[in-house]
Amino acid sequence: MRAVIVAIGVAFLISLFCTPIAIKVFTRLKAGQPIRAEGPAMHQGKKGTPTMGGVVFILATVIAYVAGHLALTTLPEAQIAQVEPTITALVLLGLMVFSGAVGFIDDFLKVRKRHSGGLNKRGKLAGQILVGAIFGVVALYFPSNMYGPAGNQTNTETVGSTTLSFIRDIPALEIGKVGAVIVIVLVVMAATNGVNLTDGLDGLATGASVMVLSAYGLIAFWQYRHWCADPNYTEAYCYTVRDPLEIALIAGAAAGACVGFLWWNTSPARIFMGDTGALGLGGLIAGMAMSTRTILLLPILGALFVIITMSVVIQIISFRTTGKRVFRMSPLQHHFELAGWSEVNIVVRFWIIAGIGVAIGLGLFYSEFLAAVT
Numbered sequence: 001m002r003a004v005i006v007a008i009g010v011a012f013l014i015s016l017f018c019t020p021i022a023i024k025v026f027t028r029l030k031a032g033q034p035i036r037a038e039g040p041a042m043h044q045g046k047k048g049t050p051t052m053g054g055v056v057f058i059l060a061t062v063i064a065y066v067a068g069h070l071a072l073t074t075l076p077e078a079q080i081a082q083v084e085p086t087i088t089a090l091v092l093l094g095l096m097v098f099s100g101a102v103g104f105i106d107d108f109l110k111v112r113k114r115h116s117g118g119l120n121k122r123g124k125l126a127g128q129i130l131v132g133a134i135f136g137v138v139a140l141y142f143p144s145n146m147y148g149p150a151g152n153q154t155n156t157e158t159v160g161s162t163t164l165s166f167i168r169d170i171p172a173l174e175i176g177k178v179g180a181v182i183v184i185v186l187v188v189m190a191a192t193n194g195v196n197l198t199d200g201l202d203g204l205a206t207g208a209s210v211m212v213l214s215a216y217g218l219i220a221f222w223q224y225r226h227w228c229a230d231p232n233y234t235e236a237y238c239y240t241v242r243d244p245l246e247i248a249l250i251a252g253a254a255a256g257a258c259v260g261f262l263w264w265n266t267s268p269a270r271i272f273m274g275d276t277g278a279l280g281l282g283g284l285i286a287g288m289a290m291s292t293r294t295i296l297l298l299p300i301l302g303a304l305f306v307i308i309t310m311s312v313v314i315q316i317i318s319f320r321t322t323g324k325r326v327f328r329m330s331p332l333q334h335h336f337e338l339a340g341w342s343e344v345n346i347v348v349r350f351w352i353i354a355g356i357g358v359a360i361g362l363g364l365f366y367s368e369f370l371a372a373v374t
Contacts, residue, residue, distance in 0.1 A: 004221065007068030007249045008256035014060040015260025019053065023264065023271045026050035031111045033272050049269060052107045054277020057257035058100045061284075062093055064253035072245075087142045088243035091135050091159045092250050092287040098135075099192055099283025102127035103275030118275070125189065131283065132188030136160065136181040139290060144242050157229075157242035160184060165293040167368040168239060184290055187298070191289075192282030194305030197312055197331045199278040202267035204333065204347045208304050208354040209281045210258045215301050215358045216288040217251035219365055220244045223292060226369070237372050239293075247291050254284055267344050297365065303357025304350055308332050 026032075032048035069085065102124060110118035119127075139160035162180045164173035175183065199205035224244035227233060241247075258281070264270045273281075289298040299306050311332035318326045327335040336346050 001221070003068045003071040003245070004217070004249050004252045006071040007064040007253040010067040011057075011060045011064035011253040011256035012260040014063055015057050015257040016263055017260075018060065019056050019261055019264045019271060022053060022056045023050050026052060026271070031107075033274070034110050034114055046269070049272055051111065051272045051274035052104060052276045053261060053265065053271040054100055054103065054273040054275075054280050057254070057261045057273075057277060058096060058280045060257035060260065061096065061250065061254045064257065065089060065093060065250055068249045068253060086243045086246050087138065087144070088159050088246045088291055089250065091139045092247065092284060092291060094135050094138070095131065095188065095283035095287040096254070096280045098131045099128065099188065100276050100280025102131065103192075103196075103277070103279035106275040106279075128189045128192055128279070129185055132185035132286075133181060135287070136184035136188075139184065140177045140180050157240060159242050160290045161293055164295060166296040167365055168293050183295065184286070187289060187295060188283055188286040190309070191286035191298070191302070191305070192279045194302060194309045195282035195285065196275060196278040198305055198308045198333075199273060200331055200333050201337075201343050201347050202269035203262055203265050204350055205278055205281070206258050206262045206265050206273060207347070207351050208302075209285070210255050210262065211351075211354050211358045212285055212302050212305075213251050213255040213258065213281075213288070215362055216285070216292060217248050217255060218362065219292050219294065220247035220251055220288075222366070222369075224248060235373075237369070241291065241293055244292070247288065250284075251288055254281070267347065294365070297361055300364065301358055301361035303360075304354035307353065311335070 027050050031050055031052055033046065033051040069089075102119075105127070106119035106124060108118075140158055140162065143156045143158050160180055161169050162174060162177055163169045163171060164175060164183070195205050195209060198208060221244070223239040223241050224230075226235070226238050227244055228238035228240050230238075261273070261277075265273065285298070285302065289295045289301075294301075308331045311327060312330045314326050315330035318324055328338040329335055333346050333350065337343065
């Protein structure tokens with residue numbers, strides 16, 4: 001637990017104090033956010049606000065992971081958790097960094113062209129598919145070689161699973177390694193685009209991501225305390241996952257980094273996360289669902305992302321089939337802006353929706369455990 005707390009604290013402080021530096025640097029580089037002409041009129045006042053702020057909390061997460069991992073060397077749990085970096089960390093941080101890199105290219109092109117159209121849709125999807133496929137393969141083809149204090153091999157799990165999962169793996173839904181990689185790619189695409197579409201108002205995506213990442217931190221730490229690979233855990237009911245403490249550490253670090261960034265990103269935002277941050281967070285959240293074996297639980301934990309994404313899908317289908325729009329504008333947050341809601345009201349109320357989704361998801365996760373042990 002101490003290592004997780006260290007990671008959270010380090011990430012928060014780095015993000016909190018380095019974001020103002022990033023604001024000055026991006027302002028000097030004239031890396032301002034272009035605003036779509038067809039967007040809500042009130043957004044024109046945000047034109048020129050520094051973007052690509054996701055760079056800060058992505059770097060803060062990576063640095064905090066290293067700091068938290070160093071703290072493991074002083075803990076008795078290190079004999080179980082492995083002191084050296086793991087494939088789990090490579091996959092999770094890799095998904096965050098390289099998904100963020102795809103977003104960075106998009107942001108860079110927007111800034112360079114002084115236009116809201118950056119990387120085209122095909123290029124962005126190709127990048128998401130490539131990142132998801134590479135780390136999906138790593139997650140499925142590199143089993144653990146972890147040994148307990150007695151020298152016995154305690155865990156040969158891979159980061160990902162060849163079965164679909166809800167609270168844990170569902171044996172009846174075996175899909176094989178190739179199918180699992182395809183599912184991972186789809187989850188990465190869904191999560192990155194979901195967070196990206198949600199990132200339309202000051203602090204909205206950042207706050208929602210904090211909730212989802214915190215939930216995964218709690219889930220992973222619970223799995224660590226009831227881990228089948230722990231030779232000291234004697235109960236029959238346990239979780240078959242790989243490196244749950246690593247997952248909790250990274251989830252905590254990312255959540256802490258986002259909270260530090262939110263200090264500057266809340267209304268009125270002094271910096272935007274940009275596609276760099278949105279795609280990076282989406283990639284990490286997808287990795288969390290995969291590594292904790294809770295892929296089908298993700299739509300509940302990330303309910304706000306699902307709702308906002310579906311608003312775009314519904315709008316497109318309706319307009320193309322009937323020529324009519326269901327919403328005044330999509331994504332959904334812009335519909336309420338045009339309906340006269342203030343930006344702060346929309347953000348707070350959408351955070352409440354995100355919190356409800358997280359509460360229901362955590363309730364389902366823990367109720368499954370309670371039902372099994374009682």
